[in-house]
Amino acid sequence: MRLLKTLVASAFALLAVAENTVDEKASMEKRFVSFHDGIQLAAAPITLNDDAFKKLTAAPRDFTVAVLLTAQGARFGCQLCREFQPEWELTARNWAKGDKAGEARLLFATLDFAEGRDTFITLGLQTAPVLLLYPPTHGPHAVTSRDPKRFDFNSGPPAAEQVHAWIVSYLPGRPHPTFQRPINYLRWASAITALAGVATLAYTAGPYLLPIIQNRQVWATGTMIAILLFISGHMFNHIRKVPYVSSDGKGGVTYIAPGFQNQYGLETQIVATLYGIMSFCTIALVTRVPRIANRRTQTLTALAIVAVMFVTNSFILRIFRIKNSGYPFSTPPFM
Template sequence: MLFLSYLTALLCTAGAAFAAKPKVDKFERFQSLSHGGAIDLNDKTYNELTVAPRDYFTAVLLTAIDSRFGCVLCREFQPEWDIIARSWNKGQVEDINMVFGTLDFTDGKETFKSLMLQTAPVVLVFPPSTGPYASADGPFSFEFTGPISADQLYNWINRHLPEGPKPRIVRPINYVRIGSGITLFLGIITVFTVASPYILPVLQNRNIWAGISLIAVLLFTSGHMFNHIRKVPYIAGDGRGGISYFAGGFSNQFGMETQIIAAIYGVLSFATIALALKVPRMSDNKSQQVAVVIWGVVLLGVYSFLLSVFRVKNGGYPFFLPPF
């Protein structure tokens, strides 16, 4: 009898001890599974995480990362979602409890079916069902219409959270990009140092810069940018079986027309430069006279052709110059 009394007392004490053992908090249990990021969910854990009662906020990404599903947006956004989850868990605020989870279609087919989801990714935010922030609204759904950043989605999530300080987004340091940038910078310095004796004379040559400037001026004054903005045709038919190189009207032009006008301006420029700079330096008088006549004829003929082009563009243009 004495043994039975001791055994009964021992069992009662053990039972009381087990009964007094505190129940593990639901939020703390899921936080322990997160390992600083989003929890990988399946149908069972998704239901456990989102079912009432819960005294915490929940944000769940429903995605389909497997290449079999062809969801490029899912794979592109996954690193951004991990940044949001890690940033929140790292800077967790005491007043707002929140759990982040990720449910892939492979592990959550029943959940996708019950939610009648036809596309992915989708983010759901569940407010608490108990506690000071309890709400009967929700879940709130964010459907993607294109690529977005972690900051954009994080701002949307914060709109469904109580007022107050929130953890800020902290992106991991991209050491590969930093290393690549340093390597590229050092490579540029090395190349410039080795090639500077050959490059500097070219960069300091006034004739080269004058040529580049002249080409740029001819290119843009002839309407090159107009062609890119308006997407004009290169040439067009004249309605009689021939080809029209010039479009009628000063607000229209063809791609070939731009090249012809640039060539005309180029010839006129070189003729003027030759008459102003090259011809006066010629020592032989006869050669100088011949050069003046030749460049003068070129200048007259090309400028006359340019005026005729203006008359083609606008029949009311009043000026002309022989021979055109």
């Protein structure tokens, strides 16, 4: 008799566990379907508040949740949030279009700080945006660690392709849609219009522009300007973002940066001007002076040009000595 009671009690316990399991699965499925239908209807991530966030990420959960915690309001000044939002919506829209049946068991959602301040505080978040991926806690795809995965925004706003690949990396063994960026018809139309405009301009203005393009003097001038820009450190300034000038610590301004590994913007312009003067003098000596008919005028002109070159070269060497006092060369008048 006692054995019979034990068996009956065990049977009722197993039945209760089975009913709870069925109810639990039904609850998870109902929750997934309701949110999934919302994503399919809007073709965009679900917009959450604090309560909806708790409901969506609560355990037990047999589906994955990708949540973007952002701060879109102008008062927050989150430029990265505004730049990334279109890519995030594109990722969710692409997934919703490619996985209409929800076979991947993945949901996309967005929680703005204005609607989810308590959630930000609970998670200890002090910056935005933050992209979290909550893995399933139950079912065939459940993982041992329930902690959400966090996307790294340190390299700036990522493209939708990067976010898609990151999410897929945490969905092993699950079907997932391939990412396809939609065709930007406006960009194509703009490119075709611009190409047609260039072709029309080339056809109508070609007879007038061709002699200019084929002119050796034009190419020589452009080449000289490019050479002067590059040898004076123009690219260095753009790469290093150097200041234009600097303070000397005594209320004055320093135009020349000490050391051969540093320079200022104005310093580059000074050096380019000096090199330009020397280039002009060299060209004048080679091309202009020989054409002067009067021998006396020719000699005086040549001497004047050489004197300008000598003084300019002395100034350049003086700049080298300012940058490095150990530089051994100098010529008068700038010793």
